[in-house]
Amino acid sequence: MRLLSKIYRAILHPFRRSIRNKLIFIMVVVSVLPIIAVTALAVDNNRQSMETELIGTNVSNMKWTSIYLGEQFSQMNSVLYSVLINPNLNEYIASEEESGLSSQFSAQRNIEDAMASLFYSGNHYISGIELYLKRSGKLFTMNASQNQIRTLDRVPAPYNELFNQRKDFMIQNSPEGDRFQLIRSINRFENREILGGITLEVRWAILDQTLSLLNPANDQTVIIAGPDGEVLYQMGSDDLSAEQVAKIVKGGTEPGYERQGDEYVFYNTIDPMKLKLIKIIPLSAINQSAQATMHYGIWIGTITVAAAILIAVLLAWRTATPIVLLARSMQGLNLIRQGDKPLSGRMDEIGLLETKLYNMSHRIREHIKSEYSMNLEKKTAELKALQAQINPHFLQNTLQMIGSMLFSKKPAESYETIRSLSEMFRYVIREPDDLATLKQELEHMNNYMVIQQQRFQSRLQYSLEVDERLLQSRIPKLTLQPIVENAFMHGLDSQAGGWELSVKVAQASIAEAEGGVGALAGAGVTITISDNGVGIGAERLREVRQRLSYADGQVWTRGERIGLGNVASRLQMHFGKAYGLAIDSEVGVGTRITIHIPGEMQGGELHD
Structure with a gap:
């Protein structure tokens, strides 16, 4: 124990008596550790970069290779179809039901000629062609070593498997393994009766x-x-x-x-x-490339560490005395606050450093202000871009529905759906103001519901109850329709049976919620959107309410749609914490979203 104590004191003694030694030790540590960390990070980043590049490149290559392979298989499939639609084959199948041998022989010869022509035209990858007719049991074989017709007393194994499993086609390897057989069944067009099968033997090398x-x-x-x-x-x-x-x-x-x-x-x-x-x-x-980088990094890191130690010792030794004075003069500098400690007026190197640091702090403050403004503008642009989006799946389904309606519905019904979609586009692509009237928001939501009611028809029950005196109240643009769309995607879509969705706009003095923003107090307008969907579990509901409570005016632009967090954030950003969004839900019963905004009443007074 005493030996360990003596060693400990012997190590610390030089640093207790000399600030220069302390500075040397600190500078060495500060110089060496970042170099080691940077080297390690460089190796790891190189490996991650290679991994990302490898994954991206191979995913892309797999996509295009699959497309090209699919085209090759489609060409092989077309070869089989050229035989299936050959008039000589249909003539021969028809002649099997006749008693004349001469007609059968002629049709049979034509089939052989067609198979021979196909075989020799694709000789660079086709190694054989087989045609089996179930009724007569005849097997036509065409390859490099033989050209024959046999009558079999049983169905060959590949065709037997194809017929029993009622497959249209199948692929299997040849016994040698260097070729594969593309086998397709021949069916009668009228009743899908199995007439036989055809096989194309292809070299894998193609x-x-x-x-x-x-x-x-x-x-x-x-x-x-x-x-x-x-x-x-x-x-x-x-x-x-x-x-x-x-x-x-x-x-x-x-x-x-x-x-x-x-x-x-x-x-x-x-x-x-x-x-x-x-x-x-x-x-x-x-890992091989990462290891090569690591070896180079170790050598460079070792040399850099040695140089850093030498430089640190020299600098610490030469600058130990004035470093204290420099530290004292730096105490008055602050890169965040506007007020700074007055300069000491020194004329030596320390004074020069003090002046430069003072000027640098001003430049950094201006840079921080510029960065803040740029980030704010970027967030605003991202929000406007997000507001201008229409769910591509909703658009695709709507266009498909309109296409069907043009053939099955009256022109007036088709026009109403097209008009609603057009009005939605006009609303979102128009130069977006921060606020819209409640009337405009309800019209945009109703256009969305016209399309949804046309899609789901009798399954969807939609009700809207509005106090028309409140229609001039202001609300952030694209607030209601995203919430209704959210109800379809997360509540109603997974709910069996009939769907119910109701929207109610009323004057309220107090709107209370169990979670989310808590109590939304103050006179204003309450908008309630309710559905009978699957609801939200207690744990998930707690998480959603917690996110809404942390909105605090932040502009959230992550994701592809405007979510509840974005809506709650914009409400508080425009109207303050007294207003916002609350959520209440029960599994198996449904979900209710309550929005509280200031109100403007026509024909009366609404104090807010």
Whole structure:
């Protein structure tokens, strides 16, 4: 214990007696630690940048490669269709039902000629063609080694599977593994009766040039998997388990990626065959470059640390004496407050530094003011841009509905829907004022509801109750329609049965809410929007109310739509904390949004 105490005192003793030693130690630490941190961050940022670049590049490559592969499979499918629609095939199928052998022989010869022409025209990737007719049991075979017709007493295995599972087409590997068979059923047009099947045998090598768009390296693997999770074709040696492939195949048609252990797995769907394109990239591909950067960083960091220690020692030794005076003169400087301590008037280097720091503080203050103004303008522009948006899904559904109405509804009904959509566009693209009248907001909301009522018709019950004396009250633009749209998306959309939505505008002296902004006191206008949707759970409702209580006039512009937080924030920003938005909800019962704003009454007095 005494030995440790002596060592401790021996280490601290030089720093207790000399401010110069303390300054040397501090400067060394301050110089070295940032260099180490920057080096570590550089390595990590380099790895993250490479990871982001790798993910972005491969997601894009997977998208385009899937499109090109889909086009190739579509071309192969077109080859099969060219046989299916060939008049000679229809003639032969019809001749099977006749007794004349001469007509059958002639049609049969025509089919052979058509298959031969197709085979030789696509010889660079087609290795064989088969045609099986179920009624006669005849199998036409055309490849490089044979051209024959056989009569079979049983249905061949691939076609038997195709017929039993009632599939239109399927893809399977050849026994050699270097080719695949695209098999499609032949059905009678009138009643979908299965007449037979046709097979196109294709070399996998025809897809290699397209798969090269993925830039597979030696340690990377590209896989094409079938709809049932079977690996049909593989470039590279890395394998995925059958469970992993099946999970990816069943994961949907959207492109994506995921990290599985020490690998990144990218995937996308190849239409129209519903195959899965999978690419496996080991994590080492990213780490190798990061390690090279780390080695360079360690060498540079070591040299920089040594130089920093040397410079710190020299500077500390030479500047220890005047540093105290400089610190005293800096006590009066403040980069935030306008008032500064008067300059000491020194003429030496310390005085020069003092003057420069004083001038710099003024420039920084001006810069802070400029940055604040720029950020404020940016937030205002973002809010206006957000206000000018119409939900693209709502627009798409509306346009599709109008297209249907043009064929099924009266012109007047179609015109009313088009007029409502036009009025909505006119309202949002017009030069946006900060405030609109309550009448204008209600008209915009009603145009939205005209479209929604046309979409959902008898399922939606909508009621509007308004005290018309309050219609000239002012309200932030785009306040009501986003809340009604929010009710459809989060409340009614998941509710089975009939939907009910009501809006009530009334004069109120006090509007109280259990949460959100608390008590919204003062005479004014209360707007209540209620629905019978699924409601909000207690925990989620608490979180929403907490967010609304923290709005405090902030302009929130995150996301693609105007949310409750944005509405609450703008209400408080325009009218103060006495006004705002409150929410009340119960699971299985519905949700009620209460908005409290100042009022302007026509034909009477409304004190606020």
